Amino acid sequence: MADRFHKYIPATAAEIEHMLDAVGYPTVDALLADVVPASQILGRPLDLPGPLSEVEILAAAAELAGRNQAAGLQACFLGAGAYRHQVPAAIHHMVSRGEFLTAYTPYQPEVSQGTLQGIFEFQTMVCELFGMEVANASVYDGASALAEAVFMAHRVARGKRPKAIIAGAVHPEYQEVCCTYGLAEIVKLQAQAPGADGRIDLAELEASLDEQVCCVAVQSPNFVGLIEDLPAIADIVHAAGALLVVAVTDPHACSLFESPGACGADIVVGEGQALGLPINMGGPYLGLFATRKKLVRQMPGRLVGRTHDTDGKPGFVLTLSTREQHIRREKATSNICTNQGLCALQSAMYMSLLGPDGLAAVAERSHAHALYLRRAVAALPGFELCFGGHFFHEFLVRTPVPASQLVDQLVGHGVFAGVPLSRYFPDRTHELLICATELNDRAQMDDLVRLLGVHTDSDGGAA
Amino acid sequence: MTATFTPSGTTGLVHEEPVIFERSVPGRRGWLQPSSDIPAADDLDGALLRQAAPRLPELTEPDVVRHFHRLSQWNFSIDAGFYPLGSCTMKYNPRVNEDVAAMAGFTQLHPQQPADTVQGALQLMVELEDALAEIVGLDAVTLQPAAGAHGEYTGLACIRAAQVARGDARRKILVPESAHGTNPATAVICGYETVTLPAGPDGLLHPEVVAAAMDDQVAGLMITHPNTIGLYERHLPEICEIVHRGGGFVYGDGANLNALMGVARPGDVGIDVMHINLHKTFSTPHGGGGPGAGPVAVRTELEPFLPRPIIRRGELLALDWDRPLSIGKVRSFYGNFGVLVRAWTYIREIGGPGLEQATRLAVLNANYIRARLSTAFPVAFDVPCMHEVVLTDRAVKDHGVVTMDIAKRLIDKGFHPPTVYFPLVVPHAIMVEPTETECLQELDSFVAAMLEIAAEAAENPELLTGAPHHPVRGRLDEVAAAKKPRLRYEFL
Numbered sequence: 001m002a003d004r005f006h007k008y009i010p011a012t013a014a015e016i017e018h019m020l021d022a023v024g025y026p027t028v029d030a031l032l033a034d035v036v037p038a039s040q041i042l043g044r045p046l047d048l049p050g051p052l053s054e055v056e057i058l059a060a061a062a063e064l065a066g067r068n069q070a071a072g073l074q075a076c077f078l079g080a081g082a083y084r085h086q087v088p089a090a091i092h093h094m095v096s097r098g099e100f101l102t103a104y105t106p107y108q109p110e111v112s113q114g115t116l117q118g119i120f121e122f123q124t125m126v127c128e129l130f131g132m133e134v135a136n137a138s139v140y141d142g143a144s145a146l147a148e149a150v151f152m153a154h155r156v157a158r159g160k161r162p163k164a165i166i167a168g169a170v171h172p173e174y175q176e177v178c179c180t181y182g183l184a185e186i187v188k189l190q191a192q193a194p195g196a197d198g199r200i201d202l203a204e205l206e207a208s209l210d211e212q213v214c215c216v217a218v219q220s221p222n223f224v225g226l227i228e229d230l231p232a233i234a235d236i237v238h239a240a241g242a243l244l245v246v247a248v249t250d251p252h253a254c255s256l257f258e259s260p261g262a263c264g265a266d267i268v269v270g271e272g273q274a275l276g277l278p279i280n281m282g283g284p285y286l287g288l289f290a291t292r293k294k295l296v297r298q299m300p301g302r303l304v305g306r307t308h309d310t311d312g313k314p315g316f317v318l319t320l321s322t323r324e325q326h327i328r329r330e331k332a333t334s335n336i337c338t339n340q341g342l343c344a345l346q347s348a349m350y351m352s353l354l355g356p357d358g359l360a361a362v363a364e365r366s367h368a369h370a371l372y373l374r375r376a377v378a379a380l381p382g383f384e385l386c387f388g389g390h391f392f393h394e395f396l397v398r399t400p401v402p403a404s405q406l407v408d409q410l411v412g413h414g415v416f417a418g419v420p421l422s423r424y425f426p427d428r429t430h431e432l433l434i435c436a437t438e439l440n441d442r443a444q445m446d447d448l449v450r451l452l453g454v455h456t457d458s459d460g461g462a463a
Numbered sequence: 464m465t466a467t468f469t470p471s472g473t474t475g476l477v478h479e480e481p482v483i484f485e486r487s488v489p490g491r492r493g494w495l496q497p498s499s500d501i502p503a504a505d506d507l508d509g510a511l512l513r514q515a516a517p518r519l520p521e522l523t524e525p526d527v528v529r530h531f532h533r534l535s536q537w538n539f540s541i542d543a544g545f546y547p548l549g550s551c552t553m554k555y556n557p558r559v560n561e562d563v564a565a566m567a568g569f570t571q572l573h574p575q576q577p578a579d580t581v582q583g584a585l586q587l588m589v590e591l592e593d594a595l596a597e598i599v600g601l602d603a604v605t606l607q608p609a610a611g612a613h614g615e616y617t618g619l620a621c622i623r624a625a626q627v628a629r630g631d632a633r634r635k636i637l638v639p640e641s642a643h644g645t646n647p648a649t650a651v652i653c654g655y656e657t658v659t660l661p662a663g664p665d666g667l668l669h670p671e672v673v674a675a676a677m678d679d680q681v682a683g684l685m686i687t688h689p690n691t692i693g694l695y696e697r698h699l700p701e702i703c704e705i706v707h708r709g710g711g712f713v714y715g716d717g718a719n720l721n722a723l724m725g726v727a728r729p730g731d732v733g734i735d736v737m738h739i740n741l742h743k744t745f746s747t748p749h750g751g752g753g754p755g756a757g758p759v760a761v762r763t764e765l766e767p768f769l770p771r772p773i774i775r776r777g778e779l780l781a782l783d784w785d786r787p788l789s790i791g792k793v794r795s796f797y798g799n800f801g802v803l804v805r806a807w808t809y810i811r812e813i814g815g816p817g818l819e820q821a822t823r824l825a826v827l828n829a830n831y832i833r834a835r836l837s838t839a840f841p842v843a844f845d846v847p848c849m850h851e852v853v854l855t856d857r858a859v860k861d862h863g864v865v866t867m868d869i870a871k872r873l874i875d876k877g878f879h880p881p882t883v884y885f886p887l888v889v890p891h892a893i894m895v896e897p898t899e900t901e902c903l904q905e906l907d908s909f910v911a912a913m914l915e916i917a918a919e920a921a922e923n924p925e926l927l928t929g930a931p932h933h934p935v936r937g938r939l940d941e942v943a944a945a946k947k948p949r950l951r952y953e954f955l
Contacts, residue, residue: 010902050814065568067583072571098542111539128517184654282574282796284754325648341752353493
């Protein structure tokens with residue numbers, strides 16, 4: 001072995017000798033040879049570059065980072081499951097504290113009260129926002145949260161209702177994750193195409209429900225930004241004895257529109273990224289999961305509960321773990337173990353800083369900006385809104401030229417115009433999903449409208 | 464003599480900090496909106512609007528910073544001290560990882576950007592895939608799974624899809640009894656029944672046990688390597704051959720990969736698919752329960768089934784969604800990218816030789832603990848271990864003291880307790896994983912604390928059964944918490 005090790009490895013040659021003496025081996029090789037059969041020893045160095053000094057690794061990383069075009073620092077109208085809102089500066093500093101960052105899962109509550117209380121506060125805030133009674137300590141992301149919710153609904157029906165209906169206007173990646181989890185055919189998934197107005201067709205939903213269906217999963221605002229008629233859907237779903245699962249991709253919507261809980265949802269899941277997490281190329285994000293109190297024992301994931309210590313002082317612990325894999329093994333409600341703890345804490349910090357008024361203001365401003373932009377884009381020659389009606393901060397437009405072509409052309413101007421729908425539906429080439437938030441100011445939006453006009457003008461209007 | 468830190472068992476200042484909702488003062492705010500000359504919206508039907516605002520706290524930025532700062536001071540952390548949790552690999556989390564992950568060229572990337580505008584991010588992911596494949600001796604890697612258990616699901620789903628594709632759907636997964644709870648839970652969610660395999664008297668899985676359980680309904684074997692007792696599964700080549708001959712695949716749980724880097728490779732002994740916990744072996748912080756990342760490595764045969772998209776290599780890196788045999792996505796977008804950035808940084812910084820040193824010192828440190836403590840706390844299997852050692856409370860039990868008391872008393876002495884009561888095959892297990900980043904002085908302090916506890920158990924067992932005495936809270940009533948769950952703040 002080398003005389004000196006990497007800066008993260010403290011052992012010196014003398015200390016290694018001391019330890020080997022205690023263990024009773026002359027060398028580390030001799031120790032390893034007693035544990036690993038000779039035929040299984042790799043016997044060559046790993047074929048990897050490095051090591052690098054800190055100066056070199058920072059330079060290498062900066063070079064890679066520099067090869068990216070950071071949309072978040074430019075005029076960005078991308079949404080479709082990841083939303084750019086301002087992250088207050090204080091959050092990064094609070095969440096970077098080593099006591100939060102470098103702690104393990106709080107299995108030893110006496111030395112983990114910080115994480116536990118923070119998650120308890122997070123659970124409460126998610127309940128408040130969604131209008132629900134209990135929320136867990138997080139799952140991976142919005143898409144996997146929806147898949148877990150479908151499984152949960154199946155358990156609530158004790159396996160007697162083998163089917164689940166998923167609205168076609170749920171985010172395509174969320175639908176796909178549900179299908180992946182559905183590979184084992186424990187629950188049979190059935191997609192229902194949206195109606196002509198881009199929303200769930202209530203009559204068709206009613207017709208497709210029977211006693212085989214354990215739940216109906218919808219997203220509101222849906223994938224193309226439209227507000228679903230949740231109270232009406234809830235009535236139809238409940239009349240058939242099924243559960244209503246509602247997914248939310250930007251929870252700011254719940255501070256502007258009536259909460260899913262108040263509309264009758266039984267399980268509410270969501271993507272928490274918009275609440276104080278950077279867009280970060282898609283992760284780590286934050287799966288939100290909330291339900292009614294009576295269903296809590298079928299809920300997946302960790303839960304923090306309030307209790308007291310031997311002196312009667314209040315404190316917090318992980319609780320109801322008899323639902324979880326480390327106790328129940330094959331009978332667990334989910335296999336989830338590590339979740340997104342720090343991201344949950346981060347969103348609790350965000351909600352604490354913004355408060356009820358701040359959260360509503362972000363939602364109102366995002367909606368107002370998107371409304372301004374929707375009207376301006378719809379007025380452009382050759383452009384047409386795909387759907388009218390109530391929406392939050394995203395909308396779908398039909399474009400006179402292929403949407404992906406427009407997107408590529410505008411990137412050259414430092415403008416990320418939106419998500420071409422062909423990204424998910426290859427034959428829908430002329431549809432563009434545009435999102436605006438409080439961070440897109442009038443100058444940016446006017447510029448986007450101007451560029452869309454310029455890049456479609458020579459092609460002679462409507463396709 | 465090198466001076467060492469004397470732990471006190473308290474975490475920072477002892478203070479009382481209320482639940483944040485009790486600090487709220489109506490009228491305060493911690494955030495100002497940027498000004499906007501866009502008119503307020505006039506289009507929404509009042510019936511759609513939220514009636515009662517969510518009861519979030521109303522506080523200024525200094526209020527919020529102080530609240531969370533105080534909460535943080537109630538946590539033990541790897542930054543504060545020795546955290547010997549078995550199977551969790553609580554090694555030091557390098558800070559340069561954090562600086563790299565915070566570069567705007569990474570954090571400000573939107574997952575829906577065109578691929579030609581994120582070439583650096585894709586290059587980083589490709590390099591991480593290649594490094595992980597080399598370390599574990601397999602052919603292809605997906606970075607999409609968000610954590611270890613998520614990787615398990617992904618791997619088993621690939622096995623299932625591969626067997627279904629060849630018209631050979633199977634029902635059962637073999638799982639050794641020492642497995643992590645996630646293994647059987649994952650198998651069931653994937654639609655399998657589990658068959659539990661016993662270990663031999665030496666703590667290892669034996670080929671004849673696998674051969675006896677193997678039939679044409681067994682989809683595969685899920686095995687943790689090295690196992691949760693910290694022992695190297697030396698019969699794996701023969702075991703894998705039995706499973707392969709029977710038409711099954713071998714899934715490797717990579718939780719303990721810190722024991723193998725540069726020493727032996729799971730792929731070389733016959734494992735076909737495995738997940739890798741970047742938040743363990745590759746130094747990304749655990750964050751009090753995540754985010755982690757659980758990339759999955761597979762043999763070429765299973766590569767077509769990996770989640771989509773994959774990154775297509777070439778002059779211009781691209782995301783390839785056209786994967787007809789793929790199991791589909793297991794989550795949105797491409798994985799916990801920020802965690803991937805940290806792991807890439809660690810591997811590039813420490814390099815191949817550094818990873819090998821890490822493994823060798825992790826193994827030596829664990830054996831040192833074993834040598835120093837196996838008299839006072841008899842080990843489950845008295846043979847050299849790999850990166851972790853499983854002790855027991857056998858020698859102190861007669862004093863009315865059990866594993867949990869030892870764990871709680873360690874808190875008073877300034878250490879985080881080891882993993883306790885796991886693996887289930889060892890009654891009253893105390894599972895210690897020191898990792899390579901702990902120095903000899905720290906290990907000696909831990910040994911001294913454990914020996915003091917053994918002495919206290921004989922002389923004054925109440926010190927243990929009433930522990931911990933020093934932290935801000937004493938032992939918490941978990942039974943009461945489960946009996947009458949209080950899972951959210953109750954507003955007055």
